[in-house]
Amino acid sequence: MNHWIIAPVVLPAVLAAVLTLTMRHHPPLQRVFSLAGVVAMLAVALGLTLHAATGTIEVYELGNWPAPFGIVLVLDRLSALMVLLTAVLAGLVLLYAVGSGWDQRGKNFHPLFQFQLMGIFGAFLTGDAFNLFVFFEVLLIASYGLMIHAGGVRRLKAGVQYVIYNLLGSTLFLFALGTLYAVTGTLNMADLAVRAAEIPVEDSALLRVGAMLLFLVFAIKAALLPLHFWLPETYAEAPAPVAALFAIMTKVGAYAILRMYTLVFGPDLGATAELIDQMMIYTALITLAVGMIGILGAKRLGRLAAFAAIGSMGTLLIAIAGFRPETTAAAIYYMLHSALAGALLFLVVDLVRERRGDMGGALRPGPRMAQHGLISALFFGAAIATAGMPPLSGFIGKLLVLDAVRDMPEVWLIWTVVLATSLVAILGLSQAGSAVFWKPAPAPDDAPQAAPAAQPALPLVAVCAMLGVIVALSVFAGPMMGYIDATAAQLHAPDGYVAAVLGTN
Amino acid sequence: MELLFATAIGLLTAAGIYLVLRLRSFPVIIGISLLTYAVNLFIFGAGRLAINLPPVLRKGVETYTDPLPQALVLTAIVISFGMTAVVVMLALGAYLSGREDCVNMDEGTAPGQENEA
Numbered sequence: 001m002n003h004w005i006i007a008p009v010v011l012p013a014v015l016a017a018v019l020t021l022t023m024r025h026h027p028p029l030q031r032v033f034s035l036a037g038v039v040a041m042l043a044v045a046l047g048l049t050l051h052a053a054t055g056t057i058e059v060y061e062l063g064n065w066p067a068p069f070g071i072v073l074v075l076d077r078l079s080a081l082m083v084l085l086t087a088v089l090a091g092l093v094l095l096y097a098v099g100s101g102w103d104q105r106g107k108n109f110h111p112l113f114q115f116q117l118m119g120i121f122g123a124f125l126t127g128d129a130f131n132l133f134v135f136f137e138v139l140l141i142a143s144y145g146l147m148i149h150a151g152g153v154r155r156l157k158a159g160v161q162y163v164i165y166n167l168l169g170s171t172l173f174l175f176a177l178g179t180l181y182a183v184t185g186t187l188n189m190a191d192l193a194v195r196a197a198e199i200p201v202e203d204s205a206l207l208r209v210g211a212m213l214l215f216l217v218f219a220i221k222a223a224l225l226p227l228h229f230w231l232p233e234t235y236a237e238a239p240a241p242v243a244a245l246f247a248i249m250t251k252v253g254a255y256a257i258l259r260m261y262t263l264v265f266g267p268d269l270g271a272t273a274e275l276i277d278q279m280m281i282y283t284a285l286i287t288l289a290v291g292m293i294g295i296l297g298a299k300r301l302g303r304l305a306a307f308a309a310i311g312s313m314g315t316l317l318i319a320i321a322g323f324r325p326e327t328t329a330a331a332i333y334y335m336l337h338s339a340l341a342g343a344l345l346f347l348v349v350d351l352v353r354e355r356r357g358d359m360g361g362a363l364r365p366g367p368r369m370a371q372h373g374l375i376s377a378l379f380f381g382a383a384i385a386t387a388g389m390p391p392l393s394g395f396i397g398k399l400l401v402l403d404a405v406r407d408m409p410e411v412w413l414i415w416t417v418v419l420a421t422s423l424v425a426i427l428g429l430s431q432a433g434s435a436v437f438w439k440p441a442p443a444p445d446d447a448p449q450a451a452p453a454a455q456p457a458l459p460l461v462a463v464c465a466m467l468g469v470i471v472a473l474s475v476f477a478g479p480m481m482g483y484i485d486a487t488a489a490q491l492h493a494p495d496g497y498v499a500a501v502l503g504t505n
Numbered sequence: 506m507e508l509l510f511a512t513a514i515g516l517l518t519a520a521g522i523y524l525v526l527r528l529r530s531f532p533v534i535i536g537i538s539l540l541t542y543a544v545n546l547f548i549f550g551a552g553r554l555a556i557n558l559p560p561v562l563r564k565g566v567e568t569y570t571d572p573l574p575q576a577l578v579l580t581a582i583v584i585s586f587g588m589t590a591v592v593v594m595l596a597l598g599a600y601l602s603g604r605e606d607c608v609n610m611d612e613g614t615a616p617g618q619e620n621e622a
Contacts, residue, residue, distance in 0.1 A: 151598075154610070160596050160599045174581055
């Protein structure tokens with residue numbers, strides 16, 4: 001048994017406790033340990049990904065109880081890749097939070113950040129549906145704290161909405177799990193796959209109800225229309241590094257859909273075949289359209305970035321809804337891109353807000369800000385990535401998605417919507433960019449602007465590094481696709497997963 | 506008994522949903538609590554209703570009741586308890602700083618709150 005699999009869960013949990021109990025009054029020490037912890041997680045994630053790249057599916061039995069009686073963590077290509085993505089994103093976001101001083105504007109940023117990472121890593125690694133619920137709750141309860149970090153009236157109100165929406169989602173999750181348990185008598189995902197296949201189609205009404213409820217839960221997390229209402233206000237009001245980290249949270253929902261509907265309710269399962277595919281394609285198309293139109297209509301940069309996140313989830317969910325190896329591969333590549341690009345946009349927006357003082361993220365011309373040229377270049381880069389223009393990975397991702405859906409009956413509709421919304425996004429982003437950067441308004445005479453305070457360099461380093469990762473994702477798209485194609489193939493042959501978990505090989 | 510049990514879950518759920526839709530933080534929190542009670546009963550029922558049966562296998566025990574849903578319910582109760590505490594604190598904070606307890610937010614910002622950062 002490879003004990004490294006549980007390291008991404010245990011390490012942040014222990015670190016968070018240590019940070020709270022021993023260094024509450026030593027911010028510099030907290031920063032050092034938090035950053036060191038994330039670097040260690042990155043190393044572990046790299047190791048796990050290299051291990052998973054060999055194609056073996058590694059199972060970790062907690063307490064050495066064999067599945068399906070004990071809880072298992074499962075490391076396959078997809079979960080390893082998602083853990084790696086989270087570690088990379090978390091490292092850069094934490095660097096930004098430390099550099100910009102966001103972490104000191106409220107209490108307990110670092111412990112909450114670590115607990116959040118624990119939940120996300122756990123959700124990606126677990127092989128048990130109820131355990132997935134528990135990790136969802138861990139990541140949510142940490143995210144509630146992070147969301148209202150640094151306080152403020154609007155932020156608190158948005159936080160209340162966010163919490164209530166997610167509590168309802170959690171209740172729904174429990175209803176879904178109860179239904180599935182009543183039908184199958186198990187909650188281990190591999191065992192669920194076996195038992196679900198044994199249920200005759202004519203007796204499968206309850207199973208379908210369970211599958212549908214579960215889909216709704218994940219759709220809430222993935223902000224699929226019309227269950228996206230929690231997202232715009234939350235992301236726009238959350239502190240920027242938190243919003244950037246939340247870019248991975250919607251991906252947790254997408255990951256869960258991908259996992260459950262290839263493994264348990266796969267396309268071959270008679271009872272639930274075509275239960276969600278059609279609906280999901282159309283709702284995803286509307287999600288994409290609403291997100292991109294939201295970019296065009298946004299009056300503030302924060303909301304613009306939030307709607308960009310919704311739009312990119314739309315594209316991602318279209319690709320997932322194909323449920324065939326080629327679309328899944330495109331979806332996984334787009335998922336990597338979308339998490340990084342979404343986070344990048346939030347961080348750049350925060351750079352702008354920090355420099356414009358009282359103007360904040362309002363989309364109207366203001367006086368020249370510090371490092372005007374550099375910031376506008378970074379916004380340009382983030383906008384290119386978000387809109388899916390060449391040469392960055394958004395373009396490659398969209399191209400892959402468009403290419404992968406070629407065999408689907410809705411191909412023309414999908415192509416039309418994706419291309420048209422790309423145009424809308426370009427329009428919206430260039431409108432916003434020109435309003436903010438192109439023609440700076442002269443500084444008002446009556447209020448002589450003091451020389452802008454020196455801006456710290458570390459946030460810029462973090463943002464440039466994020467852009468660098470996106471560039472790397474574009475440059476190394478070829479080799480990456482080798483891994484991703486194998487991942488999709490592994491997902492669509494769930495027998496290997498089931499055999500590994502239940503030990504029947 | 507099944508009828509009683511199912512009716513109780515149904516009533517709790519209906520009342521919970523009604524309260525959640527009230528858009529005031531206090532009724533919404535009560536509504537969420539009712540929903541969690543409903544779901545706890547629901548999970549309990551997922552293991553089938555059985556009376557006077559042991560949940561643990563022992564020598565000489567022929568029929569037993571499923572112990573797993575009881576463990577699941579325990580977890581769910583603890584989690585929902587913690588979550589309720591969090592949402593109460595948060596709603597209280599939002600009420601005390603914003604001086605109103607409506608859940609939904611108005612579009613646009615008051616002039617004093619231009620800076621969203």
